[in-house]
Amino acid sequence: MNVGLLNLPTTVSDRDVTKELSKVLHSPEFRRIDNGRLFNFKVILNLNERMGVRNNGTGMVQLPTKEIGNKLYSWAKTSPIPIQEKKIRLGRRSELLPGEAWALQRTPFIDPALEDEYEDKCQKLQGQIRVDAVQFGILHYPSYPTSAKKPLGEYSIEWESERTAWLTFDYAYKAIRINLGDEMKEYTCHSVTVNFSNIQGLAVGHDGKPYICFNTFTPSIFEAFGFHRSLTGDEKRDLKKYKRRIGSLHPGHAVVAQYAPTLRLLLYPAPDIIESFVDLCGVAGISSSIVRFMPLSDLRMEASSKRRFFEQTKVYRLRKRITEFKWPVAFQLELLLRNGLLHTEDLDNLIPLVKETCLRCPSKDDILTANLLRRYSGELKSRSPPESPRACFFRIRQHFTFKEKKLSTGYLMCCHITIAPTRMILGGPYHTQSNRIIRRYPGFEDHFIRVEFRDEDGLPYQRDQAVEGILFLDERVGGVLTEGFELAGRRFEFLAYSSSALKEHSVWFINPFKYQHPNTNKIACITADSIRDSIGDFRGNPIMTMPSKWAARLGQAFTSTNPSVTIQMNQWTEVEDLGVEPYLHTDGAGTISESLGNEIWERLCQGRGDHGQNMIKPSAYQIRFLGYKGVVAVDPRLDAHPIRMRLRPSMGKFKDSRATEANIEIASYFNRPMPSYLNRQLVVILEDKRVRREVFQELQDDAEANAKTIDDSLKQFSDILERHSLGNVYRLSYIIRRLSDLGLDIATPGIDTPFLKELRQVGKIHVLQDIKHRARIPVPGSYQLIGVPDEGPAYEKAGYKNVFTLKKHNIYACIQRPGEEPRWFEGPCTVYRNPLTHPGDVQQVIAVKPPENKFCAFAHLRNVMVFPTVGERSFPSMLGGGDLDGDTFVIIPNVDLQPSSVDAPASYPPGKVHQATHEDGTPRECDVNDIIKFVVQYIDSDVLGPLSGRLLRIAGMVKVSSQQHVSHNCSLSR
Template sequence: MEIEVSDLKYSATVWEVKRAFAQVLHSELFFNRDAHKSRPVNFRIQFKKEGGPGSLPNDGTATLIIPNRKLADDFLRWAFRKGNHVKVSGKKVWLRASDKRPSRAMVESLKKTPYMDPTAEEERVALVGRIGKIGIILDAIQFGVYYRRPDDPPEANRRFSNEYEIRRTDTFAGKLCFDYNHKLLRIEMGNSVTEYKSTHIVTDTDNIKKVAYGVNAAGAYYVCFELYCPPRFERQEMYRSYTGEYSKDNKGFRERLTFLDKPHQSVGPFAFQLRILLNDPSGKNDLKTLCHEAGVRSSGRVQIDTDICGFYRPETMRPVRAWIKRFRWPVAFQLEALLRNGLLNTGEMLDLRTDIEELHGEDPDFAADVLRHFFEKLQSKQRSETVVECFNNTLAKDREVRESLSSEDADAPESKGTLQCFHVIVTPTRILLEGPYDTQSNRVVRKYHDYRENFIRVEFRDENRMAFRWPKEVNSASLIEQRFGTILKQGVEIAGRLFRFLGYSNSGLREHTTWFMSDFEHPDEGLLTPDRIRDSLGNFSNVNTIPSKYAARIAQAFSGTDPSVRIRRDQWDDQLADLGTKPFWHTDGQGTISVGLRDEIWDVLVKAQPDKAKLILKPSAYQIRFLGFKGIVVVDETLEGVYMRLRPTMNKFKAHADDETDAEIEIAKAFIYPGTARLCRPLIMVLEDLGVRKEAMLDLQNLAKTVVVTASDSMGETINLLRKHDLGNSFGLRYILEHLQRAGMCMRREASSPDVMDNEFILRLVKYAQHHILHEIKHDARIPIPNAHQLVGVADEGPAYMQREEYKDKEVFCLRKSEIFACVEQPDGGEPLYVKVQRVRAIGKPPDDKLCFFRNLRNVVVLPSVGERSLASCLAGGDVDGDEFLVIKDPTLLPTTNADPASYDAGDPRDIGRPSTIDDICDFLLEYMQSDVMGLVADQHLKIADQSSYGTFDQDCMVLARLCSQAVDYPKNGVPVNLESMPEPLIRAKPDWKKSEDNDPRPSDYYESTRALGALFRNFEIKPPHAPESSYPNGPPGAPVTDPPLSDSISRVLRPAILRRLGHTDNTDADVAALAPLFEHYAEELRYICLTHALAARADVRLAEEEVAVGTILAKCTQPRWRRERMHRMRVHAGQLVKGIQRGRLRAPTAKDAGEEELVGALRRAWLAWDYGMRNRAVFGARSFGLIALGVVCEMLDKLDKLDIVGGHLEMDEVGEHDDNENVEDDDKLEKDVELEGEMSDKDVSIDLEPEASPTASELL
């Protein structure tokens, strides 16, 4: 309804008028805040004429549009009553119903969109207006590097080497302006009279570390920007044509560039620091204004002298690169990393030439390690330390450690499940090098393990190392095709060795991460090239005309897996028929294995990961890769011996006959633990629209918050918290606490024991774990659901039994349509919990007198194999090849409204009509980099669902759901999502629950969401924990330790057991001091982890020791997916370091037949290491070093106790080590249980779970 407003003050702005009407319309008279899904009404104020007398804002009249007719009538009735009025700027206004009707589009828009507080928008518009008028004219633009001369005194400022300059005689060099909405500085270059295109230098404001300014010898005013990474380069037409359609006119009109011109191409990858000279000194005031509004730190006036050193001229680079190629490749890689990552310029590198050559001649392996540590030291060296001094200090320390370590202190042998891998990061302008560090292995690399230096990981990322994101006005197609396409198709030379594209895993595709290799001679197979290795994987003739599917099949060989057993051709078959009908097979992706084969696989996994040996329960299912098969295999107790049966839906390509005679089963994941069920953003949004009240979810969040916050009050709850959230696994924190609890230790608030935990590091680890969980609960809405589980789905094989001749006369118990079975049991002990559910019927414990496939399956949810459509396909389009589902008990989370499952046609794959070449696969990968919009589509879905009053039932959300399905299928069918059809958000502002993704959130960019996600986000605040400076690799040590050795509560509670086993508890100072080299070795590797896996490659961004020990990264990140990826890599890397110390240097035995002497020896060494860590706990690394040792102490004590029981040697289930319950990377699905931002993370079975009282099936509600 339209209402006319008159008698306004001419000076009143539209913002003031809107605020005045909101006070009434959003008061309790017209708005019930407690109603389900209530939100303040949105309305529009529009002046009839912009500008009144004397250019005032209005002419005294306006129009008020209220989308709800009843509300508008009620408001007018209220306004016409005596004593009621609306005041704008202190003056009453007159109202009357208009004869006009607002357009249906206007009414619909107001109904759907949320009300925005006008104050923040008013401030934004005013600020943008002021800043938009500022344009600073530049005389020169220079790119270079900051450096110090060897003879400069420590207090001298750095100098700037001008490596590339833009200066023009026909016009000014450029104009600097600030884009407030996109938070970036832009330098526009070009002559608008003689040129038709302009070139831009663009940098985000958070990429600017600091700004300094001064006056040079010629009197020109200069400004120096210190950047974290290179700026972006763009080009656009100055006088482009317009169609009049905003969406078309503002799409892709700027082209992303790799370099500005040919001279810039050679220096750009190395010299990206920016210096500008102002045309007019008065521009410095405007620049200060821009920097202030942009939030850029200014160092004030600083004298920075400028030289032209030519560090990166071609004639300088050629001899340096020729010199690097002379070294063995691991050493050459580290040298090139120093150069490419900007840590040394060519002059500094040549200053080290003699020292490096001598070191390489002495021991190339040692030289590579020294240079790797030098790489880390350079990023945190003191200002007073020269490059040469830094190198010499690093060398001296590494040499001292090496000479002090005995041969017995060697690291544990490298597991074949991981490899020390070199990493290459290709950005639009640079090639960055990292590593080597531990990375999960795959089938191909394991086969050629002795030649692993010939395989590298190559990632394609933006300049800040994160995934590509660009605004819609920027077209990056040419950059991706030219820059990345050249490397994919022609290879990349690293340190004199040419590496060419080999393949990628399916998760690697989504991360834009690939495997490259260099050719090498194999003694049996001859010259191996990428083509030969790909050809050896199998026969892909059935899919090789479809590049995307061809690549997906090859990708199976590059999935991150663990090796297990090898089986002969007579120990498996692929003749097991699928159940159901195409395309909704009930058994899509599922096979079966015998109990004997299950046990053999588990024995191999336990040998590689001894911490799992103490588990009583063995997996009921494995996710596997085997030859050309992929999917899940479930235990079938009717199979005898060692045998596996596979189905046609598991077979993705035909393996070579020779490979089938003896093939390895690769394990992508062993489903041993029941997963913790959690809500997530998409699920919360859907549940709210299906009738679940936000109060129910707030209650869950409050409960979860209470559980987390109070967990540190007791030892038992702390242990449970770590178990449920898989934290501290790499360092065995949970196992240590369990042992200490058994020994009688308690937390401070417990009164159960006088032995109270006083170890500040462990208490701080608990705080870090609590913060990690609270961050997920608040910012990601990942809220644990009590008495609920996340279980892998498997299909009931009962109907397959009925088809077998030997069971035709037997009564087989099968699940009927809409029935499920689940039995949850903790693998380390506990009573099995049979599940009885509502919404779908469940049978509880199956009857004893019938043959039943799933009777003894644990920690899986068994789905029926009858009906026209599989139950899995009704749950977010799932199947049973490893998808996991939620089983929920809480009745408050059961929807009151049901919606039929959607069904989307996958469409025909893109077929090129001829056999694909590797160039076709590369072309698909390049297209995928441009068209991978899964996260964007899912994010858009969530934003529109929040903004629209119709929620997820909004038609735009329905369109986005269909596009999500297309995006999921894109990696296999090769048909990208058409972005032209993707709906836009309804308003510019984002819901406030997305603030966590913004490093500098501004009020005008967000609105207060009225949905459950908004309420959950605002429900509580969290304060980050603070570690001491000594917890950071570049921090100073803490105060010296003055306590007597082993006087802490942990040592006291362990003393009786230590005395019984060792005959003493105190250590000599000499014995403890002898561990210094071992600790130094560990600390250096820990520093490298803290540097390598930080979210940004910056000297001021490092991981704390506590973060590595817990397995989290607390820093805020605009891309949560990138943060999760870094966390995963850090955990793998740290886990291998810990195992190397435990199994190698502390020589903790893992064999089941370990004797008392061996165990006592390991206990003695570990007790000394624990003592060393506690005495030196003020030093970086010592606290976690002590924690590793403490884990070995606890393990050896437990094993010795076990030895006393069985007598002689360890048997059966070993006790001892911590459970590393981290999910192995599921390359095919990219860890579906970890959501892409906005993507549904879990398959949701909306069911109720309760303990089974009887075997009778429950009734469907």
């Protein structure tokens, strides 16, 4: 409700009025707490521009409900609200617009005192500090004492700029900025940004001139913008994309930026300038514990201390020495240099020791020495300051024992590289799942390397409205993809990526090599081009004009898979899809015989100690096979035929006519039901569909209480790990459960180690954070299951009689865990698929159990959700545009979580696909350069996180069941 405000002092601000009204509206008489917060309201004053004062004495207050507005009106009649020397009188009442009311109801009240405090801090931080020199270098120890005394440290200046520079505090962005350049003489300003959260420590002191030395977790951010750019007067437009990200401040800085990230500033020697800086740090909220005054006796930082560790000639000579080693050792030596663990002199002194170790401890490809260096790199980060890198190496070598691990089938040890704006970060080699292409060249796995493109903090690139990001991404990401890179004597070039890897901004690179084919003995040079050309029959295919689709088809061969059973061409066939385009009921789904399923499972379990005896045999597998991808369900009736696998046209993405046999590659298998959770989007939709808030609160309270029982027993610890999918990569839940099965527990002496205590603490915090920030709350009795179609109509068409088939809005789901009996879902259930973007993505179904007196094509299936294959539109497509090529769906039988009504499902038409064209606009076949452009554009436009957050904000302001659906509003807000 709108309530008019009269008799206001003309000098008050809307914040002043808000303070006075809040004393009344948030008093016990009015106080109503929703979701643990005070209700919100908004004050709007009418300006009096002619008299030049703040307001004309009138305004209005917007209140979330009519009830509160009427109560305030009654209150003011008997208890006028004072403000300065006047008393507020209330005027006319009117209805709020629906959107305004919802906005007030869904947004929290912000205390005006907090806003005053914020503005006060911004005001105090407006000043600038003159900077005489900007330096980049490293902190190092020139020598190490023989005693346990801490060595004397030194700052080595590797690059320096004496351009005019100013330091400012940007409190809105919680950052310190150093702008370099004289706007009277230069066109471009270069900026160094250090976020408050990135500051590990600040050393301040005097060394001829006052200085500030930044110890940061990750390198600073570098940007550039024009001093004299054209302005429109519209601040929002003028501050949009006016900056660009850069990798260095100067060509000379670019040479050392990879190795020398530590920033030091020499300040103009004004009186008390250091004290002024420290005071501003306190105002900005930078903890005083990380600001340290440095006497010269503790750390030498003389401006003359230029050791030039990373000048080009030194780095070049060192890299030449590194290439003398075999690849596993050379990679670890490069890691020590590029990750900033050793500078060039330290690494130069280490190389003779590494050569000696290779001779003393010979092994294939010097793998023992490589693993020793990998352990050494970890120890360097945590060694005590008095211990020199050389002494640390001797200590590690003396106690190092190496036992070569046998890799599981379908895995390899893979080196990883992260390309950041200023540096290349090396890691591994890590235990990584293999793919079809790498398995094709046994013995040459180390010629393939995984490359990720990330920001300095290891997170994906984030969009900033003030920064034009595509230019830098094209230069940094596009440059590496196009030109490749050299590492440890090997030249790597871009190869391809899988669709799931692209979501993580990760791709494969290859170092070309010569390979002798075992069958023909022919020697061929294997390059990125030759591998891409060997995948499928693409030439002349229309898909070759679409870079994204061609890359996605190539990516099928790079999906992380386990090899299983090889079958001949006469053992599989293609059968027609059920349904009509574009909503095929069997989109992405096929079948395999039970015997073939058994062989696949046996092959997958070869590396397991129990050979799969303690697991439920899967009823469905997600596969890659030649140019096909999708899910195949086990069908025992195929055992009576020579055909062992039936695939559908919807599964085929490209042809591969060169193969006479092929391996069925397993991307995933489904042998147990996966737990399901609430999420913020689901809560918004269900709450709008009149699901009681108390239901969510009860589930949340139970989840919190359960998380806090993690210390009760090993069994409870294991259950929580499994329920929340924690430590799955390390099979942590299984390990803890096995300890419990042996009769051990937390109270058993020697079991509850500090490491185990820390694991439980981290697990509990992780679960509670997910509940708080993501509404990730387990829903007991509900599960996430892979979707497969009802094959009954296909059997009816083939002549089978008395066939039980699913009707529209009927589903079948049966779950079974190891050692338990099967459990069928029956009756009304809620189903959905993540992510949720539309209220119609949540639907209600009837779960049925097949009768025993009819033939049922799916009665034997476990831990899957079977959908009907009747009607004009496939049911999975109604759930967020899903299909059956690997999508999982959630089933909730809890009646308290069933919506009172459901919306019609949204349509999800395919988007327009970009085509490569000639200059005259006609389509042309694309090449790898077009794929590279697509990758750059994908990273730049990857805004799923911000889009999800915006969707939730819109859902909070607009009732999702209104005519303006959330998805429509979200598309309008881009």
